[in-house]
Amino acid sequence: MFIDAIFYLVSILLISNSLLILFSKNVYRSAVFLAFSMLCFAAMYFMLSAEFIGVIQILVYVGAVSVLIALSVMLVKDIEKSTDNNRLLYYSSAIGLIFLVSISFFILNFEWNEFSRNILDGSNCLLSNCGSEPAILIESTNWLGKLITTDFMIAFQLSGLILLASLIGALALLRIRMNDDSK
Amino acid sequence: MGPVRESFIFEFLYCHLSLEASCSSVRIINIAFIPESLSWISFSLTAFFWIFVFVNAALVGVLALIWGERRLIGKFQARLGPNRWGPLGLFTPVADAIKVMFKEDIEPTLSDKLIYVLAPILMVVPVFMIFPIIPYGAKTFLTNISVGVVFVLAITSINSLSVLMAGWASGNRFAIIGGIRAVAMLLSYEIPMGISAAGVVIVAGSLSLSGVVDSQVIPNAIFQPLGFITFLIASTAELNRSPFDITEAESELVAGYMTDYSSMKFGLFYLGEFMATIASSAIIVTFYFSGWRGPSFIPSEIWFLAKWIGVIAIFIWFRATFPRLRIDQIMSLAWKGLFELSLINVLVLALMIAIWPDPTGMQLLLMTAINWIVFLASVYIFGKILSPNLTGNKIKKRSVIYGLD
Numbered sequence: 001m002f003i004d005a006i007f008y009l010v011s012i013l014l015i016s017n018s019l020l021i022l023f024s025k026n027v028y029r030s031a032v033f034l035a036f037s038m039l040c041f042a043a044m045y046f047m048l049s050a051e052f053i054g055v056i057q058i059l060v061y062v063g064a065v066s067v068l069i070a071l072s073v074m075l076v077k078d079i080e081k082s083t084d085n086n087r088l089l090y091y092s093s094a095i096g097l098i099f100l101v102s103i104s105f106f107i108l109n110f111e112w113n114e115f116s117r118n119i120l121d122g123s124n125c126l127l128s129n130c131g132s133e134p135a136i137l138i139e140s141t142n143w144l145g146k147l148i149t150t151d152f153m154i155a156f157q158l159s160g161l162i163l164l165a166s167l168i169g170a171l172a173l174l175r176i177r178m179n180d181d182s183k
Numbered sequence: 184m185g186p187v188r189e190s191f192i193f194e195f196l197y198c199h200l201s202l203e204a205s206c207s208s209v210r211i212i213n214i215a216f217i218p219e220s221l222s223w224i225s226f227s228l229t230a231f232f233w234i235f236v237f238v239n240a241a242l243v244g245v246l247a248l249i250w251g252e253r254r255l256i257g258k259f260q261a262r263l264g265p266n267r268w269g270p271l272g273l274f275t276p277v278a279d280a281i282k283v284m285f286k287e288d289i290e291p292t293l294s295d296k297l298i299y300v301l302a303p304i305l306m307v308v309p310v311f312m313i314f315p316i317i318p319y320g321a322k323t324f325l326t327n328i329s330v331g332v333v334f335v336l337a338i339t340s341i342n343s344l345s346v347l348m349a350g351w352a353s354g355n356r357f358a359i360i361g362g363i364r365a366v367a368m369l370l371s372y373e374i375p376m377g378i379s380a381a382g383v384v385i386v387a388g389s390l391s392l393s394g395v396v397d398s399q400v401i402p403n404a405i406f407q408p409l410g411f412i413t414f415l416i417a418s419t420a421e422l423n424r425s426p427f428d429i430t431e432a433e434s435e436l437v438a439g440y441m442t443d444y445s446s447m448k449f450g451l452f453y454l455g456e457f458m459a460t461i462a463s464s465a466i467i468v469t470f471y472f473s474g475w476r477g478p479s480f481i482p483s484e485i486w487f488l489a490k491w492i493g494v495i496a497i498f499i500w501f502r503a504t505f506p507r508l509r510i511d512q513i514m515s516l517a518w519k520g521l522f523e524l525s526l527i528n529v530l531v532l533a534l535m536i537a538i539w540p541d542p543t544g545m546q547l548l549l550m551t552a553i554n555w556i557v558f559l560a561s562v563y564i565f566g567k568i569l570s571p572n573l574t575g576n577k578i579k580k581r582s583v584i585y586g587l588d
Contacts, residue, residue: 002223028351032298035344052390055333063340063373067366070347074359141329141390 007047014040022089026080031073035066052141191322193229201225233325237314245457249276252499259503280450288446293354302349303444303451309341310455313462318393320475320484331392332384335466336377339421342459343369346440349452353443361439364429368420368513372427375521376417382410382528383470385536396474404471406551409528409558411471413521418463419501420513423456426505429513464494520565531557 017037021030038061045054148156198206201222202215217225250265250273257264265272290299313335315325328334343366350362384390386406387398404411420427441452468474468490477486508516535553539546 002227026295028295029297032301032348051328051330052333055330055337058337059333059340062344063337064370067344067347067370070344070351071363071366074351 003047010040010043010047014044022093027073027076028070031066031070034069035062038062038066049140052144190325190327193233193325196232197225197229200228233315237325238311241311241314241458241461242454244461245454246276246280248457248461248495249279251495252502255496255499256503259500283450283453284447286446288448289443291354291443294443295352295354298348298352300448302345302352303448303455305345305348306342306455307451307458309338310458310462312338313466316392317462317465317469318396318474319487320482323475323484324393327391327393330390332380332390332395332470335392336373336380339376339418339459339463340369340373342421342455343373345455349444350440353440355443357437357442358440361442364510365423365440368427368429368510368517369423371514371517372417372420372521375413375517375525376421378522378525378529379410379414379417380470382407382525382532385529385532392469392474396469396476399473399476401547401551402471402473402476406547407528407532407554409524409554409561410532412558412562413525413528414470415467415497417517417521418467419498420517422459422463422498424460424498425502426507427513428507429510460495460498464491464498467494515569520569524561524565527557527561528554 014037017033017040020033021037024030024033038057042054042057042062045051045057194206194209198209199212199215201217201219203219203222206215217228253275254264254272265275268274268278290296316328316331316334318324318327346365346369347362350358350360350365353359383395383403386403387395389395389398399406441449444452468487472490472494474490475483475487477483531554535550539550542550
C-alpha cells in the first residue's frame, strides 16, 4: 500500500515532467525538466529492485548528461521563446508516438519469463539457488556483474569501444580546430 | 517490507508500534497497538519518525559545524573567533540563522523565476539522502542498500546541475561564469573520486557501506594511502571548499553562482554546502577510517563520532592553510595528477587482489608496504612532472593549448 502510493506519486511526477519537457517554450526549462524526469526514472528503477541501474541513471544522466545538455542549451539563440527546433513539436511527437507503439508492441509480445529462465537455468548458473526469483531481486547487482562478464561480454566490450571511439573523435575535432586557430 | 529485518533501529521502533507476530521478541516494553493487517501504517510512521530525526540531526550538525569552523579558523589565525553570544560563542550560528531568515528576499528582474527557486532546493535535498545509508555503529544504521558506494557518488554528482541552474537563472554574468567554472571543476573531480572509490570496492569485494566497513582489518587510509589522498583532495573539490572554492572566489567573481541570491535562498546554498561537508566526512570515515570499528571498550557509535569530527577538522585545517588555486591549476591537477594517481592505485590493488584473493595477516602487511612504496614513488614522480605547470611559468603556452587566446 505504502509502496504503491509512492509508485503512483513517482509515475505522476515522471509523466508530468516528460510533458513539461515537450510543452515548455523555454529551452532551458526543458533541459531542467529532462533532468528531473531522469531522477524519476531512477526512482522507478529503485522500486523495481534494480538498484545498480537506478544509481547509474542518477550518476550518468542527472550528474553528467543533463549538465552537458544544460550547458549546450546556453548557446541556443533564443532561449526564452521557442526556437526553430522547438516548433517541430508535432513532428517529433508523431515520431515519438510511433516509437512508443512499436516498443510497447515488443514488450507486450516478448516472452520475459522464458527469457529470464533461459539465462538463469543455463550453464552459467552461478548462484546455488538460482532460478528462484528472490535470489535475483536481492542480488541483482551481483547478477548484473556476472552476466556482463560472461553472457553479454561482447556487447559490454563493444559499448566500451564505441565510447572510446567517440572520445578520440571529440579530441581529434578539437585538435583540428586548435591547429586552425594557431595559424 | 524490505528494511525492517535489516536495520536494528528501524525494527526496534517498528516492533513497538506493530502487533506483528514475529516482532514480539524484539519488544522491550509491550506497548504495540497497531494491528498486523495495518502494517503499512506502522511502517510509514516509523519511516517518517526516522526521516524527521535524520533531517533535524543534520540541521543541528550544520549549526555545530558553523560554530566549530569559526572557532577553529580563529585559532588558526591567532584570534579569538566568535565568543560573545552564549558560552564560547555557541549561539552565534543561531543568531546567524535568524539573521538569514529575516533578510529581504530579492528576486532579480532578469531571472528565470522557476529555476531560480528550484536551484537551492536541488542543492539541499539530495544531501539528506546520504545520511540514512551510513552505518554509524555496529547496529546503528537505517538502511543498508546493496549499492551504497555508487549511491553516494551519484548523489554528490547532482549538485553540479544545481550550481549550473543557479548560475543561469540569476541572469547575471558573474553568476554564469561562476556556474560554468563550477561545473567544469565538479565534473573533472568526479572522475578521480569515482576511481579511488573503486579501489575501496576492490578491497571490500562489496558495494554496500557495511561491507566496506567489515572488510577493513587495516583502515584503508593506511592500507591504500594513494587512494585516500586522491579521494580526500577530490572530495574537497566536490564540496567547493577552499582551496578549491574557485566558484565563489570573492576577489574574482563576487560570489559566483550565489551572487544574486539573498535571504533564505542563499541560506539554503550555505546549508547545502555545510551539510555536504558533514556527509562527505562521514563517507571518508566509512571508506578510509574503518567506520565504526575500533577497540570494543568504547561503543562503536562513539568511535564513529570521534573519527567523524577528526575528518571535519581536516577539512577546516585545509581551509585555513592552503591558498586558493587558479582555475587552470585546478584542471591540470585533476586531469594530469589525480586521475593518473587514482588509476595507478586501482591497478596496483587489482593486481595484488588477483595474486592474494584472500590475504592472511602477513600478506596484508606486505600489501600495505607495497602500497606505501607505490604511493611515495608516484607522488614524488608526479610532483616533479607537474610542478613547472603549477608554478605558472608556462601560462602563455598553456592558454594556447586550452584555446583561451
